Amino acid sequence: MAVLQVQNIEKHFGRVQVLKDISFDLEQGQTLAIIGSSGSGKTTLLRCLNFLETPDGGKISVHGETLFDAADPATQKEKEVRKKRLHFGMVFQSFNLFPQYTALKNVMLAPELLAKNNPDYNKKATSEELEAQARKLLQQMGLADRADHYPHQLSGGQQQRVAIARALAMKPDIMCFDEPTSALDPELTGEVLKVIRGLAEQKTTMIIVTHEMAFARDVADQVIFMDQGVIVEQGDAREVIENPKEERTRKFLSRYSGS
Amino acid sequence: MFWTVTNAMLEGMGTTLELFALTLLFSLPLGLVVAFGSMSKWTPLRFLSQISGAPKWFGWFATFRPIKLIVDFIVWVIRGTPLMLQLMIIYFGPGLILDNNIWGSGNSGRFIATVAAFVLNYSCYFSVIYRGGIEGVPVGQREAGQVLGMTKSQIFFKITLLQMIKRIVPPMSNEIITLVKDTSLARIIAVSELIKVGESFMKSDGLIWPLFYTGVYYLLFVGILTLLFGYIERKLSYFR
Numbered sequence: 001m002a003v004l005q006v007q008n009i010e011k012h013f014g015r016v017q018v019l020k021d022i023s024f025d026l027e028q029g030q031t032l033a034i035i036g037s038s039g040s041g042k043t044t045l046l047r048c049l050n051f052l053e054t055p056d057g058g059k060i061s062v063h064g065e066t067l068f069d070a071a072d073p074a075t076q077k078e079k080e081v082r083k084k085r086l087h088f089g090m091v092f093q094s095f096n097l098f099p100q101y102t103a104l105k106n107v108m109l110a111p112e113l114l115a116k117n118n119p120d121y122n123k124k125a126t127s128e129e130l131e132a133q134a135r136k137l138l139q140q141m142g143l144a145d146r147a148d149h150y151p152h153q154l155s156g157g158q159q160q161r162v163a164i165a166r167a168l169a170m171k172p173d174i175m176c177f178d179e180p181t182s183a184l185d186p187e188l189t190g191e192v193l194k195v196i197r198g199l200a201e202q203k204t205t206m207i208i209v210t211h212e213m214a215f216a217r218d219v220a221d222q223v224i225f226m227d228q229g230v231i232v233e234q235g236d237a238r239e240v241i242e243n244p245k246e247e248r249t250r251k252f253l254s255r256y257s258g259s
Numbered sequence: 260m261f262w263t264v265t266n267a268m269l270e271g272m273g274t275t276l277e278l279f280a281l282t283l284l285f286s287l288p289l290g291l292v293v294a295f296g297s298m299s300k301w302t303p304l305r306f307l308s309q310i311s312g313a314p315k316w317f318g319w320f321a322t323f324r325p326i327k328l329i330v331d332f333i334v335w336v337i338r339g340t341p342l343m344l345q346l347m348i349i350y351f352g353p354g355l356i357l358d359n360n361i362w363g364s365g366n367s368g369r370f371i372a373t374v375a376a377f378v379l380n381y382s383c384y385f386s387v388i389y390r391g392g393i394e395g396v397p398v399g400q401r402e403a404g405q406v407l408g409m410t411k412s413q414i415f416f417k418i419t420l421l422q423m424i425k426r427i428v429p430p431m432s433n434e435i436i437t438l439v440k441d442t443s444l445a446r447i448i449a450v451s452e453l454i455k456v457g458e459s460f461m462k463s464d465g466l467i468w469p470l471f472y473t474g475v476y477y478l479l480f481v482g483i484l485t486l487l488f489g490y491i492e493r494k495l496s497y498f499r
Contacts, residue, residue, distance in 0.1 A: 050406050082408050090406040096399035099498040100421045109417065110407035152499040170407060 003028045003063060003205050004049075004174055010057035010070075011044055011229075018044050019055070020229045026174065026222070029203035033210055033220035033237060037252060041229040042209045046176050049207070051085045062087045062173055086114075089167030093179040095159045097151040103162045104147040107134035107169050114170075130169075137165040141195055157188030161195055175199065177208040193219075213256045217241040225249045264460060264469045271456030272476050275442045278370070278452065282377040282438060289378065290385025296330035297390060330386075337383040342376070343444050349376040350448045366451070373445045381438060388430045392423035425495045432488040436481050453477070 002025035011019035018041045026032050034042045047053040049060065051068070054076060060068040067084040069075050075084075097106050108130050115126045138147050141161040151159055160180055167175060177196065181189040193215050199206060200219045210216055216223055220237040225244070233246045244250045301324060307313065308321035337345065350372040354360040362368035396419050404414035446455035453473045460469040 052402055052405065078411075082410065085406055086408045088406070090403075092399060092403065094397075094399055096397070096403035098400065098403070098418055100425075110404075110409060113409060113413050113417070150498050166407070 001064060002026055005061040005064075006049070006058070007060075008058040009045070009048060009055045009060070011041075011048060011053060011055050018229050019048070022058070022231060024224060024231065024234060026205060026207065028205055030221040031200045031204075031206045031208065031219055032222045032224065033208050033216035034224045034226060035210065035213065035216055035252075036226035036232075040226040042226050043178055045226070046090075046178050046207065046209055049174075049176060050088050050090045051081045052090075086170055087173045089170055089172035089175045091160070091163050091167050091175070091177045091180050093182050095151075095156070095163045095183070097159055097162055097166070099151050102148050102150055103138060103143060103154065103165075104131065104134055106151070106162055107137060107166045110166070111169050134165070134169060137168055138162070140198075141165050142191070155188060156184045157191045160184065160192045164192075164195060164199075173205060175204055175206045177206065177210070179209050179211065181210070181212065213241060213253065225252065227252070260464075260466075264466075264472065267456050267459075268453060268469070268473065268476065271451055271453040271473075272480075274370070274445075274450065275439075275452045275476075276480075278373060278377065278442045278445060278450075279439060281374045282381055282442075283435070285374075285378040286381035286385055289382040291389050293330060293334065293382050293386035294389035294393065296326050297334065297386060298393070299324060299326035299330070301326050334383045334386060337380055338387075342380050342441060343447055345380055346373060346376040346444060346447060349379075369448050369450050370445075373448065373450050377438075377441070381434070384434055385431070388427050388434065389423070391430070392427035393419060395426045396422045421495075425498075428488060428492050428495065432484070435488075436484060439481055439484065440477060 004026040007023050009022040036042050048055045057070045111130050181192050197219050223237040223240040224234040225232050233249045304320045307317045362372040404418050443454040445452045457470040457473040460466045
């Protein structure tokens, strides 16, 4: 059974419809790339999954549990939403690290706050355990020696890798990346893509909104091409990118050929 | 004579300092409350927009934010009138309108009324600085906290607050330094602060230099505050 089921998602901003009847499934351990031009609704879709936007219609289920149902207001209460969004990890285009904390503290903060809700919370034991976990994640990101640096002391690529570690620390079922390399120089893009590729090899379930076509083709299992708020084409990543069936997909991809 | 004047002035300085400290003590937190009020998004009539076939002006009522409206009105009145006038209205108003001087008689009554007026006035000014500080923190910071499952109060205290403080130190230092000198307005209702003490030597001894001499006290006080704000700015410079 699919980890994530998205059914008939609709979203309007005022009178503009930005998502129309979006449906797709994602299997455990698979990587889904969402491609499309700016304004096609890719980012809004990702933000809907993370409850940063509330869809006007449709259903979102994870492991068969309905997380969101536009027809059922009970699924939209703030307290409920807070628990449910932990199924998803989110990596932003602009990193959004907390500037007043070190890389290590950025990774540890949210798990620490969450642990406080446990009835058998032990401050010292918990923080030792979480620090070990955070250091391990930073090491996995190739940042073991940057744990005590503040965000402004890190390069963009390093900041984004801290942000990935921070999202992973919450042990989400599905990792979401919103154009994770769009704010980076080409040379820094590589180091972030390498880390994401590593996660794909470890069978992390992921959704990546990206403009890196070669990366989508090589790393993703599935690709969705969106245009003007609808899914135009979806299928096997290599198939869609190398032999698009739809005219609109072909036109979009032709702008990337040669790169 | 110099020492007589200096001693009298230290007493006046005591009153000035007390007014300064009490104003900050109450208006710093109250200003934050006012700031949240002016950012309130509470729309109790929201349901009106869901009535199908409702006339268009229902939509206007649906976006009506009563808390924001009231708070914005108060801030407008307080920032739109002189503190000196507010001080007189607050001190004399209750006695004239209600026929009851709620502040009590004598020096302590005058002082309490002064503190009340200053707290009200400075809360409104601080609220605007706070709001600027809060709105200046990028939305992405709050969203990052949200997707990590933090509660609204965790996001405010663990993420937004320190970034806000860093942003508001320069405008706050301006406002607080202005407060030092605004305390001199208290003499309009005969509170014996520094200027009033300095002036009193004009009437009793025909001396004008004590009044000029008060400037030294203000300068020293502001000098200390300037050093303090510089220290806070340096303390917060470890992040950007």
